[in-house]
Amino acid sequence: MGKALVQAVSQDEVTTLAAATDRAGSSLIGADAGELAGIGKVGVTLVDDITKAPDFDVLIDFTSPESTLAHIAYCRQHGKGIVIGTTGFSDEQKAELKAAGDEIPVIFAANMSVGVNLIFKLLETAARVIGDESDIEIVEAHHRHKVDAPSGTALRMGEIIAETLGRDLSKCAVYGREGHTGARDKDTIGFATIRGGDIVGEHNAMFIAEGERVEIGIRSASRATYANGAVRGAKWLMGKGKGLFDMQDVLGLR
Numbered sequence: 183m184g185k186a187l188v189q190a191v192s193q194d195e196v197t198t199l200a201a202a203t204d205r206a207g208s209s210l211i212g213a214d215a216g217e218l219a220g221i222g223k224v225g226v227t228l229v230d231d232i233t234k235a236p237d238f239d240v241l242i243d244f245t246s247p248e249s250t251l252a253h254i255a256y257c258r259q260h261g262k263g264i265v266i267g268t269t270g271f272s273d274e275q276k277a278e279l280k281a282a283g284d285e286i287p288v289i290f291a292a293n294m295s296v297g298v299n300l301i302f303k304l305l306e307t308a309a310r311v312i313g314d315e316s317d318i319e320i321v322e323a324h325h326r327h328k329v330d331a332p333s334g335t336a337l338r339m340g341e342i343i344a345e346t347l348g349r350d351l352s353k354c355a356v357y358g359r360e361g362h363t364g365a366r367d368k369d370t371i372g373f374a375t376i377r378g379g380d381i382v383g384e385h386n387a388m389f390i391a392e393g394e395r396v397e398i399g400i401r402s403a404s405r406a407t408y409a410n411g412a413v414r415g416a417k418w419l420m421g422k423g424k425g426l427f428d429m430q431d432v433l434g435l436r
């Protein structure tokens with residue numbers, strides 16, 4: 183995502199790439215961020231710590247939960263806005279993201295794509311209309327390098343459906359099945375995960391009723407959709423006061 187973000191920020195007419203960071207010890211430190219992203223020199227050198235970065239307005243973070251929390255601490259200290267695309271946070275870590283919103287402007291979205299955020303809205307309607315009489319299953323597929331499962335997007339889909347139906351996802355989620363599972367409990371929401379090759383991201387929510395099955399899904403074909411959404415979010419965040427927002431706010435879908 184780092185490369186996709188450098189491309190998106192540089193190609194946008196409004197934004198300018200001010201800084202770029204990678205993990206300490208990375209062999210890429212000192213290289214030009216534009217050259218790494220395949221768009222030619224942009225005059226921004228990759229640094230190994232946010233404290234060494236030139237000044238910036240908004241930080242876009244797609245890293246790992248631990249580094250995101252370190253970046254949040256820096257942004258809180260320096261009054262900067264942050265757009266967080268990282269997934270795989272524990273509940274405790276999510277509480278820290280929420281707390282940051284009391285001090286600085288924060289966008290936290292498991293998926294920045296416009297299409298996926300539209301899907302989130304459609305899921306609310308589907309859950310309201312047929313959720314209670316359906317068996318609900320969510321299937322997601324991603325590339326072989328992805329380290330968290332189910333994806334943050336699949337979990338958000340589950341949360342939206344559960345909230346709409348007045349259920350608690352932490353109590354009704356079933357993550358994969360094996361062996362003698364017994365018959366399906368009607369009020370559960372099932373998750374299945376596929377990992378392989380270069381799949382960018384696929385999500386499908388099924389509402390399986392007697393006689394018919396509604397599927398609401400999306401296949402993302404380019405990581406640029408995520409990066410462009412993050413840049414859109416960063417522009418939206420400029421001039422905003424403190425608060426915790428997501429892409430539904432950015433896209434006016436709330």
Ligand SMILES: NC(=O)C1=CN([C@@H]2O[C@H](COP(=O)(O)OP(=O)(O)OC[C@H]3O[C@@H](n4cnc5c(N)ncnc54)[C@H](OP(=O)(O)O)[C@@H]3O)[C@@H](O)[C@H]2O)C=CC1
Nearest residue numbers: 183203204205208244245249267268269291292293294408
């Ligand atoms: N919200 C959304 O729309 C999307 C979210 N994501 C999420 O974004 C995250 C990153 O995804 P992806 O790019 O595929 O994963 P990668 O593992 O390819 O990239 C993460 C990068 O962050 C680097 N990194 C780790 N620690 C730091 C640090 N302290 N400072 C700066 N850089 C650091 C890693 O370096 P190194 O490799 O050296 O460890 C790595 O290059 C994942 O959680 C993923 O689920 C992805 C796509 C879309």
Ligand SMILES: O=C(O)C1=N[C@H](C(=O)O)C[C@H](O)C1
Nearest residue numbers: 269292293328333334335383
């Ligand atoms: O790791 C990825 O690639 C992606 N991660 C996000 C997630 O966990 O939902 C968003 C997108 O699906 C791509």
